[in-house]
């Protein structure tokens with residue numbers, strides 16, 4: 001086995017939603033990798049070493065001693081993790097890589113577009129900015145079907161309380177008309193983005209999740225808003 005692959009114990013398996021689970025993978029002794037918020041790890045089970053899948057870190061680079069990933073019940077690996085993974089189980093972990101990195105500059109506004117489980121790396125973005133008391137603005141635009149599908153709602157609301165530069169905005173696409181939700185409804189639109197990204201020059205857009213959502217956002221931003229590709233960072237899962 002190559003040296004950089006490490007076996008880790010699942011320290012905790014936390015149900016975020018009925019179909020979504022966070023795994024906290026405990027670093028072994030003397031393991032202290034250098035990595036960045038927004039990167040992803042690749043994991044596999046000891047009994048199926050050929051079947052490897054990538055998961056964005058939902059923890060941040062300042063969270064030491066463990067990696068957290070948050071997995072939706074989808075496909076073979078997603079189903080096995082959500083239905084079966086438990087504290088004490090072991091997974092092999094290929095260390096973090098990736099270029100989906102937050103640009104933590106004072107003047108920047110990071111507008112983070114996510115659907116469903118695509119919100120996972122943005123928890124890392126918001127955590128690190130809040131821990132470090134950064135002035136970088138971060139706004140999440142999060143599309144879910146109903147209010148029952150919002151991952152990390154409580155933590156994001158707490159981070160909003162602590163960090164005046166962080167906002168968590170949710171839109172629901174499939175709520176019943178009579179639902180008491182007073183927030184936004186409907187898909188993420190160019191008009192909504194424009195109303196949030198008022199200083200386009202200093203805005204960096206991030207879109208993460210299933211290919212359809214990411215490509216839809218890419219179209220919206222580069223075609224309808226006419227923004228250059230350098231201001232757009234994409235992480236496609238398809």
Ligand SMILES: Cc1cc2nc3c(=O)[nH]c(=O)nc-3n(C[C@H](O)[C@H](O)[C@H](O)COP(=O)(O)OP(=O)(O)OC[C@H]3O[C@@H](n4cnc5c(N)ncnc54)[C@H](O)[C@@H]3O)c2cc1C
Pocket residue numbers: 040053054055056057069070071072073074075076077078079117120121235236237238
């Ligand atoms: C960089 C990166 C980061 C990622 N981060 C996350 C993350 O943070 N959280 C997360 O949940 N996932 C994440 N993913 C996705 C993850 O790697 C897996 O792809 C996901 O968990 C699905 O597991 P699987 O690949 O074993 O699914 P597979 O079994 O290979 O299935 C792949 C897709 O095909 C669909 N499918 C399978 N069989 C059928 C069928 N018969 N008919 C129709 N559809 C079918 C599945 O529903 C699934 O959507 C990430 C992917 C990448 C590349």
